[in-house]
Amino acid sequence: MIWAPFLHLYQPPTQFPAVLRKIAEESYVPLVSFLERNCRAKITLNVSAALTDQLDKYGFDDVLSGIRRLAERGQVELTGSAAFHPLLSRLPFSEISRQVRLNEEINREYFGGVYKPRGFFPPEMAYSKKVGDAVAELGYEWILVEDCCSSIQSPSFDRVYRLDKLDLVVLFRHKKLSLAIAFSEVKNADEFEALAKKELKEGDFILTALDGETFGHHHKDGFEILEGIYGKFESTTISELVSRYPKGEENDPMESTWAASAADCKKGAIYPRWDNPSSPLHPKQWELYRLAMTVVGSYVHQVPAKALNGRIRDHLTPEQRKWVKARLLLDRALHSDQFWWASHNPHWHPAMVERGADLLLKVILSTPEVSESEISRARQLYQEITTEGVKLYGTEPIIG
16 A cells, blocks of 8 residues: 555644744754655645745745755655635635635745646645535646535545546545554554555555644654655655556535534535534624625725735725725634634634634724724624623633
Protein backbone atom coordinates (compact mmCIF):
# COMPACT_ATOMS: atom_id res chain seq x y z
CA MET A 1 0.00 0.00 0.00
CA ILE A 2 1.04 3.56 -0.60
CA TRP A 3 -0.09 6.46 1.57
CA ALA A 4 -1.20 9.89 0.37
CA PRO A 5 -1.43 12.06 3.50
CA PHE A 6 -3.26 15.37 3.24
CA LEU A 7 -3.25 18.12 5.87
CA HIS A 8 -5.45 21.22 6.00
CA LEU A 9 -3.79 24.21 7.69
CA TYR A 10 -6.13 27.04 8.58
CA GLN A 11 -7.09 29.60 11.21
CA PRO A 12 -10.12 31.89 10.91
CA PRO A 13 -9.61 35.59 10.18
CA THR A 14 -11.20 36.31 13.58
CA GLN A 15 -8.68 34.19 15.48
CA PHE A 16 -7.09 35.64 18.62
CA PRO A 17 -3.38 36.43 18.05
CA ALA A 18 -2.31 34.52 21.17
CA VAL A 19 -4.16 31.41 20.00
CA LEU A 20 -2.65 31.71 16.50
CA ARG A 21 0.85 31.93 17.98
CA LYS A 22 0.27 28.93 20.25
CA ILE A 23 -1.01 26.77 17.39
CA ALA A 24 1.81 27.87 15.08
CA GLU A 25 4.44 27.03 17.69
CA GLU A 26 2.86 23.68 18.55
CA SER A 27 1.89 22.51 15.05
CA TYR A 28 3.12 24.53 12.07
CA VAL A 29 6.72 25.15 13.14
CA PRO A 30 7.34 21.50 14.14
CA LEU A 31 5.55 20.23 11.00
CA VAL A 32 7.98 22.11 8.76
CA SER A 33 10.91 20.91 10.87
CA PHE A 34 9.65 17.31 10.74
CA LEU A 35 9.36 17.36 6.95
CA GLU A 36 12.77 18.96 6.52
CA ARG A 37 14.33 16.21 8.66
CA ASN A 38 12.46 13.45 6.81
CA CYS A 39 13.27 14.26 3.22
CA ARG A 40 11.51 11.16 1.84
CA ALA A 41 8.22 12.03 3.53
CA LYS A 42 5.79 13.41 0.95
CA ILE A 43 2.57 15.23 1.75
CA THR A 44 -0.18 17.34 0.20
CA LEU A 45 -0.95 20.54 2.09
CA ASN A 46 -3.75 23.03 1.89
CA VAL A 47 -2.68 26.31 3.48
CA SER A 48 -5.60 28.72 3.41
CA ALA A 49 -4.81 32.32 2.53
CA ALA A 50 -6.46 33.35 5.80
CA LEU A 51 -3.62 31.54 7.55
CA THR A 52 -0.76 32.67 5.31
CA ASP A 53 -1.79 36.28 5.95
CA GLN A 54 -1.73 35.72 9.72
CA LEU A 55 1.53 33.78 9.72
CA ASP A 56 3.15 36.71 7.94
CA LYS A 57 1.51 39.28 10.22
CA TYR A 58 2.62 37.56 13.44
CA GLY A 59 6.19 36.82 12.44
CA PHE A 60 6.09 33.19 11.32
CA ASP A 61 7.97 33.81 8.09
CA ASP A 62 10.02 30.69 8.81
CA VAL A 63 6.91 28.55 8.40
CA LEU A 64 6.05 30.15 5.06
CA SER A 65 9.61 29.99 3.74
CA GLY A 66 9.94 26.40 4.97
CA ILE A 67 6.78 25.30 3.14
CA ARG A 68 8.03 27.07 0.04
CA ARG A 69 11.39 25.21 0.18
CA LEU A 70 9.63 21.88 0.69
CA ALA A 71 7.39 22.55 -2.29
CA GLU A 72 10.37 23.55 -4.44
CA ARG A 73 12.05 20.20 -3.82
CA GLY A 74 8.84 18.28 -4.60
CA GLN A 75 8.24 16.99 -1.10
CA VAL A 76 5.11 19.07 -0.55
CA GLU A 77 2.24 19.60 -2.96
CA LEU A 78 0.13 22.72 -2.36
CA THR A 79 -3.57 22.78 -3.22
CA GLY A 80 -6.14 25.41 -4.02
CA SER A 81 -9.04 26.28 -1.76
CA ALA A 82 -11.20 29.24 -0.69
CA ALA A 83 -9.26 32.13 0.82
CA PHE A 84 -11.31 32.68 3.96
CA HIS A 85 -12.84 29.24 4.49
CA PRO A 86 -16.53 29.71 3.62
CA LEU A 87 -18.91 26.86 2.96
CA LEU A 88 -18.63 27.06 -0.81
CA SER A 89 -21.72 24.96 -1.36
CA ARG A 90 -23.76 27.75 0.28
CA LEU A 91 -22.36 30.56 -1.89
CA PRO A 92 -23.34 31.79 -5.36
CA PHE A 93 -21.01 30.88 -8.21
CA SER A 94 -19.53 34.38 -8.35
CA GLU A 95 -18.48 34.26 -4.70
CA ILE A 96 -16.98 30.79 -5.10
CA SER A 97 -14.85 32.06 -7.98
CA ARG A 98 -13.82 35.17 -6.04
CA GLN A 99 -12.76 33.20 -2.96
CA VAL A 100 -10.72 30.76 -5.04
CA ARG A 101 -9.01 33.54 -7.01
CA LEU A 102 -8.22 35.44 -3.82
CA ASN A 103 -6.68 32.31 -2.35
CA GLU A 104 -4.48 31.91 -5.42
CA GLU A 105 -3.40 35.56 -5.42
CA ILE A 106 -2.56 35.71 -1.72
CA ASN A 107 -0.75 32.37 -1.60
CA ARG A 108 1.23 33.16 -4.74
CA GLU A 109 2.44 36.32 -3.02
CA TYR A 110 3.92 34.24 -0.19
CA PHE A 111 4.93 31.04 -1.98
CA GLY A 112 5.94 32.50 -5.33
CA GLY A 113 6.02 30.55 -8.57
CA VAL A 114 6.06 27.19 -6.80
CA TYR A 115 2.40 27.75 -5.93
CA LYS A 116 0.77 26.07 -8.93
CA PRO A 117 -2.12 24.10 -7.43
CA ARG A 118 -3.48 21.22 -9.46
CA GLY A 119 -5.88 19.96 -6.80
CA PHE A 120 -8.61 21.57 -4.76
CA PHE A 121 -9.80 21.23 -1.18
CA PRO A 122 -13.27 22.65 -0.36
CA PRO A 123 -13.40 24.00 3.24
CA GLU A 124 -15.26 21.68 5.62
CA MET A 125 -15.29 19.29 2.64
CA ALA A 126 -18.53 21.08 1.73
CA TYR A 127 -19.32 19.77 -1.73
CA SER A 128 -22.21 20.28 -4.13
CA LYS A 129 -22.57 20.00 -7.89
CA LYS A 130 -22.13 23.78 -8.09
CA VAL A 131 -18.77 23.48 -6.34
CA GLY A 132 -17.66 20.74 -8.74
CA ASP A 133 -18.69 22.86 -11.73
CA ALA A 134 -16.82 25.90 -10.39
CA VAL A 135 -13.65 23.98 -9.56
CA ALA A 136 -13.59 22.40 -13.03
CA GLU A 137 -14.21 25.75 -14.72
CA LEU A 138 -11.38 27.33 -12.71
CA GLY A 139 -8.96 24.82 -14.21
CA TYR A 140 -8.27 22.40 -11.38
CA GLU A 141 -7.49 18.77 -12.15
CA TRP A 142 -8.84 17.07 -9.02
CA ILE A 143 -10.99 17.67 -5.95
CA LEU A 144 -10.93 15.96 -2.54
CA VAL A 145 -14.25 15.14 -0.85
CA GLU A 146 -15.67 12.88 1.87
CA ASP A 147 -16.10 9.18 1.07
CA CYS A 148 -19.68 9.11 2.37
CA CYS A 149 -20.86 11.35 -0.49
CA SER A 150 -19.77 8.98 -3.26
CA SER A 151 -22.55 7.89 -5.59
CA ILE A 152 -20.85 4.49 -5.51
CA GLN A 153 -20.97 3.12 -1.96
CA SER A 154 -18.43 2.26 -0.82
CA PRO A 155 -15.84 3.79 -3.19
CA SER A 156 -12.83 1.69 -4.12
CA PHE A 157 -9.29 2.80 -3.35
CA ASP A 158 -7.62 1.00 -6.24
CA ARG A 159 -8.67 3.70 -8.71
CA VAL A 160 -9.62 7.35 -8.93
CA TYR A 161 -12.98 8.52 -10.22
CA ARG A 162 -14.12 11.07 -12.79
CA LEU A 163 -16.69 13.66 -11.89
CA ASP A 164 -19.84 13.13 -13.93
CA LYS A 165 -19.60 14.97 -17.29
CA LEU A 166 -16.64 17.10 -16.16
CA ASP A 167 -12.91 16.89 -16.82
CA LEU A 168 -12.21 16.65 -13.09
CA VAL A 169 -10.92 13.75 -11.02
CA VAL A 170 -12.71 13.21 -7.72
CA LEU A 171 -10.89 11.59 -4.81
CA PHE A 172 -12.43 10.43 -1.57
CA ARG A 173 -10.69 10.56 1.76
CA HIS A 174 -10.90 7.37 3.78
CA LYS A 175 -12.96 8.70 6.66
CA LYS A 176 -12.48 5.82 9.07
CA LEU A 177 -8.69 5.79 8.75
CA SER A 178 -8.52 9.58 8.94
CA LEU A 179 -10.64 9.80 12.08
CA ALA A 180 -8.70 6.95 13.66
CA ILE A 181 -5.69 9.28 13.71
CA ALA A 182 -7.64 12.46 14.47
CA PHE A 183 -9.42 11.01 17.50
CA SER A 184 -6.57 8.79 18.74
CA GLU A 185 -8.44 5.58 18.00
CA VAL A 186 -5.05 4.19 17.02
CA LYS A 187 -2.28 4.77 19.52
CA ASN A 188 0.70 4.05 17.29
CA ALA A 189 1.80 3.23 13.75
CA ASP A 190 1.41 -0.53 14.25
CA GLU A 191 -2.26 -0.12 15.14
CA PHE A 192 -2.81 2.17 12.16
CA GLU A 193 -1.15 -0.33 9.82
CA ALA A 194 -3.34 -3.15 11.16
CA LEU A 195 -6.49 -1.07 10.68
CA ALA A 196 -5.46 -0.06 7.15
CA LYS A 197 -4.91 -3.70 6.18
CA LYS A 198 -8.31 -4.58 7.64
CA GLU A 199 -10.13 -1.79 5.76
CA LEU A 200 -8.27 -2.00 2.44
CA LYS A 201 -6.85 -4.68 0.21
CA GLU A 202 -3.35 -5.12 -1.19
CA GLY A 203 -2.77 -2.69 -4.03
CA ASP A 204 -5.15 -0.06 -2.63
CA PHE A 205 -3.93 3.37 -1.67
CA ILE A 206 -4.52 5.06 1.68
CA LEU A 207 -5.82 8.61 1.46
CA THR A 208 -6.11 10.31 4.84
CA ALA A 209 -7.15 13.94 5.28
CA LEU A 210 -6.90 15.75 8.60
CA ASP A 211 -6.49 19.19 10.10
CA GLY A 212 -2.81 20.08 10.37
CA GLU A 213 -3.40 21.15 13.97
CA THR A 214 -4.01 17.48 14.84
CA PHE A 215 -0.27 17.06 15.24
CA GLY A 216 1.31 18.89 18.15
CA HIS A 217 -1.64 21.09 19.11
CA HIS A 218 -4.54 18.66 19.57
CA HIS A 219 -2.29 15.66 20.19
CA LYS A 220 1.01 16.43 21.88
CA ASP A 221 2.51 13.10 20.76
CA GLY A 222 1.11 13.46 17.24
CA PHE A 223 4.45 13.80 15.50
CA GLU A 224 5.64 10.50 16.98
CA ILE A 225 2.64 8.73 15.42
CA LEU A 226 3.13 10.62 12.15
CA GLU A 227 6.78 9.59 11.96
CA GLY A 228 5.84 6.00 12.70
CA ILE A 229 3.25 5.86 9.91
CA TYR A 230 5.75 7.32 7.44
CA GLY A 231 8.04 4.46 8.44
CA LYS A 232 5.38 1.91 7.52
CA PHE A 233 4.35 3.10 4.05
CA GLU A 234 5.73 4.69 0.93
CA SER A 235 4.26 8.21 0.80
CA THR A 236 3.12 10.18 -2.22
CA THR A 237 1.38 13.43 -3.09
CA ILE A 238 -2.20 13.31 -4.32
CA SER A 239 -1.29 14.46 -7.85
CA GLU A 240 1.27 11.65 -8.03
CA LEU A 241 -1.45 9.29 -6.85
CA VAL A 242 -3.73 10.45 -9.67
CA SER A 243 -0.94 9.70 -12.16
CA ARG A 244 -0.27 6.24 -10.74
CA TYR A 245 -3.81 4.88 -10.48
CA PRO A 246 -6.30 4.27 -13.29
CA LYS A 247 -9.30 6.51 -13.75
CA GLY A 248 -12.40 4.53 -12.95
CA GLU A 249 -16.02 5.10 -13.77
CA GLU A 250 -17.87 8.37 -13.42
CA ASN A 251 -18.98 9.36 -9.94
CA ASP A 252 -21.61 11.97 -9.07
CA PRO A 253 -21.09 12.82 -5.37
CA MET A 254 -23.98 13.98 -3.21
CA GLU A 255 -24.00 17.35 -1.49
CA SER A 256 -22.02 16.77 1.68
CA THR A 257 -19.65 17.92 4.43
CA TRP A 258 -17.14 16.03 6.52
CA ALA A 259 -19.58 16.04 9.45
CA ALA A 260 -22.35 14.14 7.63
CA SER A 261 -22.73 10.42 7.02
CA ALA A 262 -24.07 8.92 3.79
CA ALA A 263 -27.46 8.50 5.48
CA ASP A 264 -27.37 12.14 6.63
CA CYS A 265 -26.60 13.32 3.09
CA LYS A 266 -29.48 11.33 1.63
CA LYS A 267 -31.98 12.85 4.05
CA GLY A 268 -30.58 16.37 3.70
CA ALA A 269 -28.96 16.67 7.14
CA ILE A 270 -25.73 17.90 5.58
CA TYR A 271 -24.66 20.80 7.80
CA PRO A 272 -25.12 19.66 11.44
CA ARG A 273 -22.35 21.93 12.77
CA TRP A 274 -23.09 24.95 10.57
CA ASP A 275 -26.79 25.10 9.73
CA ASN A 276 -28.76 22.97 12.15
CA PRO A 277 -32.53 23.66 12.09
CA SER A 278 -32.71 22.93 15.82
CA SER A 279 -30.05 25.52 16.67
CA PRO A 280 -31.41 28.74 18.21
CA LEU A 281 -28.47 30.71 16.77
CA HIS A 282 -27.80 29.35 13.28
CA PRO A 283 -30.91 30.83 11.61
CA LYS A 284 -30.07 34.29 12.98
CA GLN A 285 -26.43 33.96 11.89
CA TRP A 286 -27.44 32.94 8.39
CA GLU A 287 -29.89 35.83 8.14
CA LEU A 288 -27.13 38.28 9.07
CA TYR A 289 -24.76 36.51 6.67
CA ARG A 290 -27.20 36.77 3.76
CA LEU A 291 -28.02 40.40 4.63
CA ALA A 292 -24.33 41.33 4.43
CA MET A 293 -24.01 39.66 1.03
CA THR A 294 -27.18 41.33 -0.24
CA VAL A 295 -26.19 44.81 0.95
CA VAL A 296 -22.73 44.64 -0.62
CA GLY A 297 -24.07 43.07 -3.81
CA SER A 298 -26.82 45.66 -4.22
CA TYR A 299 -24.58 48.73 -4.37
CA VAL A 300 -25.09 50.18 -7.86
CA HIS A 301 -21.62 51.71 -8.39
CA GLN A 302 -19.56 48.60 -7.75
CA VAL A 303 -15.91 48.46 -8.76
CA PRO A 304 -14.75 45.49 -10.89
CA ALA A 305 -12.14 43.38 -9.16
CA LYS A 306 -9.60 44.02 -11.92
CA ALA A 307 -9.93 47.79 -11.28
CA LEU A 308 -8.88 47.56 -7.64
CA ASN A 309 -5.18 47.59 -8.49
CA GLY A 310 -3.13 50.27 -10.19
CA ARG A 311 -4.03 53.85 -11.05
CA ILE A 312 -7.77 53.30 -11.47
CA ARG A 313 -8.07 52.90 -7.70
CA ASP A 314 -6.78 56.48 -7.27
CA HIS A 315 -9.81 57.82 -9.16
CA LEU A 316 -12.58 56.11 -7.19
CA THR A 317 -15.24 58.27 -5.58
CA PRO A 318 -15.40 58.37 -1.75
CA GLU A 319 -18.47 56.13 -1.87
CA GLN A 320 -16.73 53.64 -4.13
CA ARG A 321 -13.78 53.55 -1.72
CA LYS A 322 -16.23 52.85 1.07
CA TRP A 323 -17.74 50.02 -0.95
CA VAL A 324 -14.29 48.53 -1.62
CA LYS A 325 -13.67 48.48 2.13
CA ALA A 326 -16.99 46.69 2.69
CA ARG A 327 -16.28 44.24 -0.15
CA LEU A 328 -12.90 43.28 1.34
CA LEU A 329 -14.43 42.91 4.80
CA LEU A 330 -17.10 40.64 3.35
CA ASP A 331 -14.48 38.30 1.92
CA ARG A 332 -13.26 37.65 5.47
CA ALA A 333 -16.69 37.66 7.06
CA LEU A 334 -17.87 34.61 5.09
CA HIS A 335 -15.80 32.12 7.13
CA SER A 336 -17.51 28.99 8.45
CA ASP A 337 -16.14 29.00 12.02
CA GLN A 338 -18.74 31.39 13.40
CA PHE A 339 -21.40 28.72 12.82
CA TRP A 340 -19.20 25.92 14.16
CA TRP A 341 -18.59 27.72 17.46
CA ALA A 342 -22.29 28.58 17.81
CA SER A 343 -23.44 25.00 17.23
CA HIS A 344 -22.98 23.74 20.81
CA ASN A 345 -22.53 20.40 19.08
CA PRO A 346 -20.54 20.08 21.29
CA HIS A 347 -18.37 23.19 20.83
CA TRP A 348 -19.23 26.68 22.00
CA HIS A 349 -17.13 29.85 22.07
CA PRO A 350 -19.02 33.08 22.78
CA ALA A 351 -16.12 35.34 21.80
CA MET A 352 -15.64 33.65 18.41
CA VAL A 353 -19.39 33.83 17.77
CA GLU A 354 -19.35 37.53 18.69
CA ARG A 355 -16.35 38.23 16.47
CA GLY A 356 -18.05 36.58 13.52
CA ALA A 357 -21.26 38.55 14.01
CA ASP A 358 -19.32 41.77 14.56
CA LEU A 359 -17.46 41.36 11.27
CA LEU A 360 -20.71 40.87 9.37
CA LEU A 361 -22.20 43.92 11.08
CA LYS A 362 -19.13 45.98 10.11
CA VAL A 363 -19.64 44.90 6.48
CA ILE A 364 -23.19 46.21 6.50
CA LEU A 365 -22.33 49.48 8.28
CA SER A 366 -19.42 50.09 5.87
CA THR A 367 -21.49 49.73 2.71
CA PRO A 368 -22.71 52.94 1.04
CA GLU A 369 -26.43 53.45 0.41
CA VAL A 370 -27.43 50.85 2.99
CA SER A 371 -30.95 51.55 4.23
CA GLU A 372 -31.91 52.39 7.80
CA SER A 373 -34.12 49.30 7.95
CA GLU A 374 -31.16 47.09 6.94
CA ILE A 375 -28.95 48.70 9.56
CA SER A 376 -31.63 48.29 12.21
CA ARG A 377 -32.17 44.61 11.37
CA ALA A 378 -28.41 43.95 11.32
CA ARG A 379 -27.97 45.51 14.77
CA GLN A 380 -30.92 43.52 16.10
CA LEU A 381 -29.53 40.24 14.76
CA TYR A 382 -26.08 40.99 16.18
CA GLN A 383 -27.62 41.65 19.60
CA GLU A 384 -29.73 38.50 19.52
CA ILE A 385 -26.84 36.28 18.38
CA THR A 386 -24.42 37.55 21.01
CA THR A 387 -26.82 37.63 23.97
CA GLU A 388 -29.00 34.57 23.41
CA GLY A 389 -26.03 32.24 23.08
CA VAL A 390 -24.60 33.37 26.41
CA LYS A 391 -27.98 32.93 28.10
CA LEU A 392 -28.27 29.41 26.73
CA TYR A 393 -24.72 28.13 26.95
CA GLY A 394 -22.86 30.43 29.33
CA THR A 395 -19.80 32.64 29.10
CA GLU A 396 -17.19 29.88 29.25
CA PRO A 397 -15.96 28.32 25.98
CA ILE A 398 -16.48 24.62 25.41
CA ILE A 399 -13.42 23.69 23.37
CA GLY A 400 -13.48 19.92 23.33
